[in-house]
Amino acid sequence: MAQSSTVARPATCWQRRVCPLGKLVPQTVVVVFGVVVEVRCGHPLDLLYAFVPGTYPNSELTSFFKMATTGTIPSSVLIVGSGVFGLSTAYALAQRDAFRNTTITLLERLDFPAPDAASIDSSRIIRPDYADPAYAALMAEAHPHWRGDFGADGRYSEAGLCLVQDSGDESGDNAAHYYLIKALENVKSKLGLRVGRREESGQVELLETPDDVARVTASMGGDCGRRGYVNWTSGWADAEAGMRYLRKLVERTGRVKFRTEEVTRLHYGQDRVEAVEFAGDERLSADLVVLATGAWMQKLVDLRGIASATGQVLAYIDITQEEQDRLGGNPTLLCETNGMFIIPPRDRVLKVARHGYGYTNPTKIPHPERPGESITVSLPRTKQDDPNLNIAPEGDKACREYLAKCIPSLATRPWTQTRICWYSDTPVGDWLISYHPTYRNLFVATGGSGHAYKFLPVVGERIVDVVMGEERDKLGAELGKKWKWPARRREEDQVWTDDWRGGVKGMVLDEELAKGEVAAPRSRL
Ligand SMILES: Cc1cc2nc3c(=O)[nH]c(=O)nc-3n(C[C@H](O)[C@H](O)[C@H](O)COP(=O)(O)OP(=O)(O)OC[C@H]3O[C@@H](n4cnc5c(N)ncnc54)[C@H](O)[C@@H]3O)c2cc1C
Structure with missing residues (x-):
């Protein structure tokens, strides 16, 4: 039975590679028995694909369409880890209208702020000085926040x-x-x-x-x-104070439930995470699990050759x-x-x-x-x-x-x-912000490689863009490519970065x- 769902909000035209008008337009996703067979961007050229089901390249079936097949927006999101990546993701989700009916839970193994987390320290360098122009541009986005409320009171x-x-x-x-x-x-x-x-x-x-x-x-x-x-124009931040400030902002939204729990394992089904388990054998399930446990990631997911x-x-x-x-x-x-x-x-x-x-x-x-x-x-x-x-x-x-x-x-x-x-x-210092290729409700946000703190005020928004499969702008498209799950694991040297x-x-x-x-x-x- 075909089921057609019109995506209510504009998303980037998936046909942008062939569509001369490749721009923001509403889209239609047609699903047959849970399989996407048609993605309509509304432009006449989309017919090239629309009448040939199965011609959609896998890489183009973005996470957003995966979401569409499972009911568009998840009704529950479980974020594990309250460092830069986890906490900023919670904040961005809590602020997006699309997630207004979503239950958001943030699990952290220690009482916040975890003293041994990478995000917690006396200071972190805040600089746009990057060899890679994409991170320099992202810093240009974050810098005004540091110079404004985010960095006030000595932060x-x-x-x-x-x-x-x-x-x-x-x-x-x-x-x-x-x-x-x-x-x-x-x-x-x-x-x-x-x-x-x-x-x-x-x-x-x-x-x-x-x-x-x-x-x-x-x-x-x-x-x-x-x-x-x-x-x-560069500077430094009081890292712990910045995290405490963001935590307050998240609390103020009233949208996120915080729990101090150490996740001991994920229960993996064939293609999804069925539940996360914490000490005492308690389990929680969610439509979407965001794993942001920093350097501890490998305990919960196999990232050998990736991070x-x-x-x-x-x-x-x-x-x-x-x-x-x-x-x-x-x-x-x-x-x-x-x-x-x-x-x-x-x-x-x-x-x-x-x-x-x-x-x-x-x-x-x-x-x-x-x-x-x-x-x-x-x-x-x-x-x-x-x-x-x-x-x-x-x-x-x-x-x-x-x-x-x-x-x-x-x-x-x-x-x-x-x-x-x-x-x-x-391996090259780019973060890993991506859906897992096998478990479709598992999203990972990690791989900070010693340079993610400075983006604290804005990185959550960029992460949620990837969750949604959206490319807000040229920078988003570029970052999305850098952050995606690598095509191959590095087998020869699993530890040391280049x-x-x-x-x-x-x-x-x-x-x-x-x-x-x-x-x-x-x-x-
Ligand atoms: C020494 C050092 C210097 C740095 N200097 C800079 C700098 O100058 N400028 C800059 O921009 N960046 C810097 N960074 C990098 C930046 O701090 C990190 O990239 C960023 O903080 C990583 O955030 P995260 O959320 O991935 O990890 P973390 O902050 O480590 O957060 C992960 C969280 O997950 C929790 N957790 C782990 N396992 C579990 C579990 N099983 N269940 C529940 N919770 C769990 C942890 O307790 C932790 O709170 C530096 C990092 C370090 C270590």
């Missing part, structure tokens, strides 16, 4: 980002050097930032010598790099009020050569960290989708698992040396705290921890 500080090079290969083949050159090109040409000194209303300042670098980082008093540039957890090192020191006043106005310093960075201090705490290849933590677990089988994947280990877990000696040394080099006056100040914080890394990073590839957490004791963090002040 955002626009102190600049100084991206430098220290030594090494400048041939252009080097991924880090390429990143710096492309990022500079993008902020100048694509975002139209003015080049010149800040005193002369410049927004981006080229730093061609060590003296230039020293000039913009003068109060640090050390050797901060050889060359690079500073973007005065993997890598542990990054962070170290914090207490500083005096005089030091806070002196260092607080500096730009963030990020060294492309080794991935080390120092974000200006907040509340008399200064952080040194590394954007690196990180550590892998191979762990044997039951295969999340195939009962009876087991797999080995990298999973986070945090202070929630072991309160005495500190960074490994090599990470301690890297942070210490960088601090001593850039701010010699703090060279011997003991760490107050150290932390291993986990990225969900993808995105630009510092440190070395191949470090295993237990092996690095076994290399020696690190002095226990303590406060000197």
Whole structure:
């Protein structure tokens, strides 16, 4: 029996590849026994396809049409994970009229904010400085929010980002050097930032010598790099405060039910997730399950060769009020050569960290989708698992040396705290925002690859666009392609990204921890 459903809201014309008018028009989806046989865009050329059922390429049967076959808009959505991706998705869903009758539930394993989540920390860099123009454009969308209410009350500080090079290969083949050159090109040409000194209303300042670098980082008093540039329109956010702010916005909608529950497994049917289970064997089902559990994803879905957890090192020191006043106005310093960075201090705490290849933590677990089988994947280990877990000696040394080099006056100040914080890394640094190819009511939002926080104010809207199969604009189409489920899993190297990073590839957490004791963090002040 044919069943025709007219999609009430405009969506992108699916015929856009052949239709000269390819534009926003209402569409009709004809379904026979649950199979889409006809998708009408309303333009005469759609007849080319309409009379030849089965000619619709699979890739064109977007998630939106999948939704149409199952009753258009889901009546229940279950989001697992309350980090940047999960919480922002909840907010966007709660605000969309199309979901006004949908029950939205957000599950988080720890009381919000989860202290070991990637989204929760003292600070995160907010920058449009990207080699990839799509992320630079997405940042252009997010930036006004940080400069407005989202970043108010100290949640955002626009102190600049100084991206430098220290030594090494400048041939252009080097991924880090390429990143710096492309990022500079993008902020100048694509975002139209003015080049010149800040005193002369410049927004981006080229730093061609060590003296230039020293000039913009003068109060640090050390050797901060050889060359690079500073973007005065970049800044940093108080990461936890930003998440708390968004959580309040979500609560205010009154549309989302929050529960503190750790999902222990998904119950997979042949082509859908039948239920999610939490401790105590309780189960919940939903028309749509959005999995946004960051670096913990592999526990619940097999992402081998698609995304993997890598542990990054962070170290914090207490500083005096005089030091806070002196260092607080500096730009963030990020060294492309080794991935080390120092974000200006907040509340008399200064952080040194590394954007690196990180550590892998191979762990044997039951295969999340195939009962009876087991797999080995990298999973986070945090202070929630072991309160005495500190960074490994090599990470301690890297942070210490960088601090001593850039701010010699703090060279011997003991760490107050150290932390291993986990990225969900993808092979090239693009996120994974996509329906699962097998389980049609499972949507994944992960693979932040160390750079998703800055998009907190806007990324939920873009995620829900993908949920709906909508391409709001050219940027949406481009992002949708970057974020889609990869055609093949990377089998040869399942862990390490090719995105630009510092440190070395191949470090295993237990092996690095076994290399020696690190002095226990303590406060000197
Ligand atoms: C050290 C570090 C520095 C970074 N620096 C920057 C930066 O400067 N700028 C920038 O833009 N980005 C930065 N990032 C990246 C950014 O923080 C992340 O990309 C982003 O926060 C990832 O969000 P997420 O929602 O995927 O993961 P998370 O924030 O980790 O959220 C996942 C949530 O899922 C929960 N969860 C996990 N398993 C379960 C389960 N079974 N059941 C229920 N809940 C579960 C977790 O508790 C957690 O709250 C950095 C990341 C790190 C680690």
